[in-house]
Amino acid sequence: xxxxxxxxLQLLREVADLxxxxxxxxxxxxxxxxxxxxxxxxxEIVSKSEGSGIDIHIKxxxxxxxxxxxxxxxxSGLKETVYNDFYIGxxxxxxxxxxxxxxxxxxxxxxxxxxxxxxxxxxxxxxxxEKHYGSGNGEGKRILNPVTEIYMDENSSAELEMVQIKGxxxxxxxxxxxxxxxxxLIVRERLMTHGVQTSESIYRVELNGDGSSADVVSRxxxxxxxxxxxxxxxxxxxxxSGHTECDSIIMDNGxxxxxxxxxxxxxDAALVHEAAIGKIAGDQLIKLMTLGLTEAEAxxxxxxxxxx
Amino acid sequence: xxxxxxxxxxxxxxxxxxxxxxxxxxNIPDGRFVVITGPNGGGKSTLAKLIAGIVKPTEGNxxxxxxxxxxxxxxxxxxxxxxxxxxQPVRFKGLTVLDLLRIAKxxxxxxxxxxxxLSEVGLCAKDYIHRExxxxxxxxxxxxxxxxxxxxxxxxxxxxxxxxxxxxxxSFQNLIRIFENMRKSMxxxxxxxxxxxxxxxxxxxxxxxxxxxxxxxxxxxxxVLPAIAEAHFATDICQKLx
Numbered sequence: 001x002x003x004x005x006x007x008x009l010q011l012l013r014e015v016a017d018l019x020x021x022x023x024x025x026x027x028x029x030x031x032x033x034x035x036x037x038x039x040x041x042x043x044e045i046v047s048k049s050e051g052s053g054i055d056i057h058i059k060x061x062x063x064x065x066x067x068x069x070x071x072x073x074x075x076s077g078l079k080e081t082v083y084n085d086f087y088i089g090x091x092x093x094x095x096x097x098x099x100x101x102x103x104x105x106x107x108x109x110x111x112x113x114x115x116x117x118x119x120x121x122x123x124x125x126x127x128x129x130e131k132h133y134g135s136g137n138g139e140g141k142r143i144l145n146p147v148t149e150i151y152m153d154e155n156s157s158a159e160l161e162m163v164q165i166k167g168x169x170x171x172x173x174x175x176x177x178x179x180x181x182x183x184x185l186i187v188r189e190r191l192m193t194h195g196v197q198t199s200e201s202i203y204r205v206e207l208n209g210d211g212s213s214a215d216v217v218s219r220x221x222x223x224x225x226x227x228x229x230x231x232x233x234x235x236x237x238x239x240x241s242g243h244t245e246c247d248s249i250i251m252d253n254g255x256x257x258x259x260x261x262x263x264x265x266x267x268d269a270a271l272v273h274e275a276a277i278g279k280i281a282g283d284q285l286i287k288l289m290t291l292g293l294t295e296a297e298a299x300x301x302x303x304x305x306x307x308x
Numbered sequence: 309x310x311x312x313x314x315x316x317x318x319x320x321x322x323x324x325x326x327x328x329x330x331x332x333x334x335n336i337p338d339g340r341f342v343v344i345t346g347p348n349g350g351g352k353s354t355l356a357k358l359i360a361g362i363v364k365p366t367e368g369n370x371x372x373x374x375x376x377x378x379x380x381x382x383x384x385x386x387x388x389x390x391x392x393x394x395x396q397p398v399r400f401k402g403l404t405v406l407d408l409l410r411i412a413k414x415x416x417x418x419x420x421x422x423x424x425x426l427s428e429v430g431l432c433a434k435d436y437i438h439r440e441x442x443x444x445x446x447x448x449x450x451x452x453x454x455x456x457x458x459x460x461x462x463x464x465x466x467x468x469x470x471x472x473x474x475x476x477x478x479s480f481q482n483l484i485r486i487f488e489n490m491r492k493s494m495x496x497x498x499x500x501x502x503x504x505x506x507x508x509x510x511x512x513x514x515x516x517x518x519x520x521x522x523x524x525x526x527x528x529x530x531x532v533l534p535a536i537a538e539a540h541f542a543t544d545i546c547q548k549l550x
Contacts, residue, residue: 219401219402247401281398283394283398284398284400286362286382286398287394287397287398288411289381289382289383289386290360290362290382290386290390290391290392291386291408291411291412291414291457291461292383292386292387292411292412292414292461293383293411294383295383301403301407301411302400302402302403304402305400305401305402305403305404305407306401306402307402308402
């Protein structure tokens with residue numbers, strides 16, 4: 001952590017709520033290099049032999065422990081693709097915090113593509129928090145194209161919290177999941193785009209085992225002249241249940257294409273999708289104004305609550 | 309003192325102009341509990357919204373304590389001490405009951421203080437304080453939370469638009485107790501309630517009857533109530549529609 005400057009520390013606070021070295025296992029990547037790492041008795045972090053990323057091995061039975069793997073980029077023009085694989089043993093209960101912050105004050109584009117694969121063992125539970133953030137006033141774009149792949153064994157469960165609220169110019173987020181018997185996946189995505197940003201968020205969740213379930217909910221706000229595409233597909237290949245929801249607010253000249261979709265390949269698959277796009281309701285603004293807020297303050301409260 | 313001078317509001321559509329409020333004059337002194345009643349479609353809710361600034365008049369003026377507030381925005385009127393409880397409360401995805409009460413109070417409100425407002429409206433605070441004000445709440449629950457937001461603001465002029473609607477599981481007695489407590493806690497507080505309910509009319513200092521956009525009767529409860537006791541406004545409208 002001592003290697004980091006003020007900008008990098010700010011990015012770290014935004015993406016991982018980190019003010020100091022986290023407890024437990026961590027790997028911090030800064031401007032394309034490792035800036036700190038710690039393995040613990042139960043969680044081992046090792047570099048891939050070809051140097052393209054890290055493997056995180058979480059021993060069977062590990063409970064109430066956490067892994068932080070934040071990435072910060074503050075050099076303009078840096079482009080990298082990093083492969084991180086998580087091997088989670090059986091009967092674990094762990095928190096994994098990832099996320100990337102880019103500060104670009106230069107003219108060249110900065111880009112980080114994190115490819116994360118999770119192999120979740122039987123009866124294990126993971127909570128995965130991923131926050132993306134951009135800052136800096138350079139002409140160069142801040143680009144993040146994360147790929148998340150999740151392979152879930154019997155009776156495992158995963159909660160994913162994916163957040164991108166500010167400053168990322170262009171993003172294509174791809175998340176795929178494959179679930180075995182009685183596995184359970186919950187995804188909560190929160191997105192806000194502004195300026196001329198573009199965001200594409202794609203989910204493909206395959207429910208392969210009887211009793212598996214998925215609940216994928218995306219809430220997003222598109223402001224200014226930004227564009228979002230939300231494409232969430234749940235595939236039912238067994239006696240399973242799936243729900244996907246895209247709920248969006250558009251403002252100014254924002255544009256959103258929401259494509260929730262379902263594919264049932266088993267007569268016992270119970271799948272539901274919902275999508276709603278609309279501007280902030282006038283009566284919501286009026287109510288908060290009768291409580292003493294200005295129209296702008298009311299708008300901020302409504303958006304803040306919606307994306308909370 | 310709330311003074312309304314020559315207040316008019318008309319809505320225009322392609323075909324013609326409809327007068328909703330027709331040149332009303334009213335004086336409502338401080339510390340009064342005033343019930344505005346009258347047939348459906350008579351302009352009661354519009355008058356309430358005109359006072360809160362939600363609707364702008366086409367003619368006339370509104371004065372609060374001698375100051376012309378006609379051109380003030382909703383926010384400015386709220387900050388001048390006017391509170392408004394909606395007939396149909398608004399839902400918010402993501403905002404919790406505590407968020408709403410904190411916005412209403414305008415400063416940091418402790419959870420225990422927020423719970424007091426909920427208890428006053430008959431909601432078990434711990435079950436509701438962190439609930440989202442969304443479609444998961446029933447109409448009656450929303451209505452009580454709406455009243456709690458007005459209590460939290462502690463305003464000097466509170467306007468309630470049909471507060472009794474939808475509170476079926478909650479007794480009228482509790483609603484009346486809230487109004488009484490509001491009066492006790494601030495002597496010069498004025499409360500204006502839009503209502504058809506006899507039990508609310510029974511506790512009014514003054515009753516105003518609004519029909520077809522105009523004041524048809526106004527005076528102390530004991531004078532006005534006997535005259536309207538036999539009137540069945542809703543029935544009249546149903547008969548007209550038939």
